[in-house]
Amino acid sequence: MIYTLAIGDRAYSSWSLRGWLLFDAFGLPVKTHRARLYTDELATILRDYFPARTAPTMRTPDGTVVAETIAIAEELATRHPDAAIWPTDPHARATARVLAAEMHAGFTALRTHCPMNLRVSYTDCQPPQAVLDDLKRLETLWAWARDTTRSTTQWLCGAYSAADAFFAPVASRIAGYNLPVNIDAMAYVNAHLAQPSFRRWRAMGMVDGPDQDFYRRDYPRRDWPGPARLAAQATQGLDAENTACPYSGEPVTHTLDLNGRRFGFCNAFCRDKTVADAEAWPKFMALYQS
Numbered sequence: 001m002i003y004t005l006a007i008g009d010r011a012y013s014s015w016s017l018r019g020w021l022l023f024d025a026f027g028l029p030v031k032t033h034r035a036r037l038y039t040d041e042l043a044t045i046l047r048d049y050f051p052a053r054t055a056p057t058m059r060t061p062d063g064t065v066v067a068e069t070i071a072i073a074e075e076l077a078t079r080h081p082d083a084a085i086w087p088t089d090p091h092a093r094a095t096a097r098v099l100a101a102e103m104h105a106g107f108t109a110l111r112t113h114c115p116m117n118l119r120v121s122y123t124d125c126q127p128p129q130a131v132l133d134d135l136k137r138l139e140t141l142w143a144w145a146r147d148t149t150r151s152t153t154q155w156l157c158g159a160y161s162a163a164d165a166f167f168a169p170v171a172s173r174i175a176g177y178n179l180p181v182n183i184d185a186m187a188y189v190n191a192h193l194a195q196p197s198f199r200r201w202r203a204m205g206m207v208d209g210p211d212q213d214f215y216r217r218d219y220p221r222r223d224w225p226g227p228a229r230l231a232a233q234a235t236q237g238l239d240a241e242n243t244a245c246p247y248s249g250e251p252v253t254h255t256l257d258l259n260g261r262r263f264g265f266c267n268a269f270c271r272d273k274t275v276a277d278a279e280a281w282p283k284f285m286a287l288y289q290s
């Protein structure tokens with residue numbers, strides 16, 4: 001038995017991203033059950049997670065249901081102290097908890113005006129003053145955290161912690177909506193865009209179902225400002241360099257081309273998430289570089 005996690009569309013469900021990062025970024029295995037938001041899928045999946053009503057909700061290996069992302073963080077941290085989900089230093093840990101709690105409860109203007117959409121980036125979203133105020137508060141909080149914990153990493157409280165996982169969707173909004181923040185805050189945003197677990201989630205989000213109309217905006221667009229993807233392309237045919245899928249070991253049924261070479265996978269989703277961002281997937285990169 002391992003953990004299971006009910007999630008929404010990866011491109012749009014910011015709380016699901018936070019919940020999943022609490023596993024993937026800390027080396028904890030989890031099986032996801034993905035529901036499409038604005039359909040009855042989530043309610044259907046959550047019948048097995050009573051009394052939860054939102055994504056993410058986890059079920060622990062012993063069957064305990066835990067909804068609310070901050071509760072998931074606390075429960076995983078208690079059950080897996082070696083994963084260092086919170087910083088081990090008491091001052092840094094308390095600081096990280098303050099940050100996660102304020103993120104959990106606040107930044108309503110930013111969240112409302114700029115709903116997370118990992119599939120696009122805009123040049124300008126005409127942020128109202130309330131959004132600019134939220135951004136100033138983020139600059140203040142992030143600078144304070146780095147200062148008070150004397151963080152020497154790119155993260156807020158030393159090593160990547162739950163506080164950073166909680167801000168990953170905000171970082172993606174600042175990047176996606178081209179929101180104005182100071183140079184230190186932008187460096188923190190860029191650290192998130194390059195963080196391996198975030199890249200994996202976004203790669204899956206790029207191919208995880210059709211676009212949702214609710215998130216569509218008519219702002220002018222630009223390229224995603226994160227690390228550039230390798231120029232992989234989905235293709236037909238099964239004559240790949242590998243006969244076994246790099247992820248599952250199962251026989252190849254779907255292929256991609258990359259730099260004149262062809263690689264195979266055992267299903268369309270694993271092929272397509274690799275096309276979306278090949279460098280996000282260590283098992284594929286080991287094959288590519290072999």
Ligand SMILES: N[C@@H](CCC(=O)N[C@@H](CS)C(=O)NCC(=O)O)C(=O)O
Binds near residue numbers: 042070
């Ligand atoms: N306070 C909750 C918020 C979770 C939440 O609002 N999740 C959204 C998806 S991002 C959801 O489940 N929406 C479906 C609904 O509300 O019916 C948490 O911390 O996990």
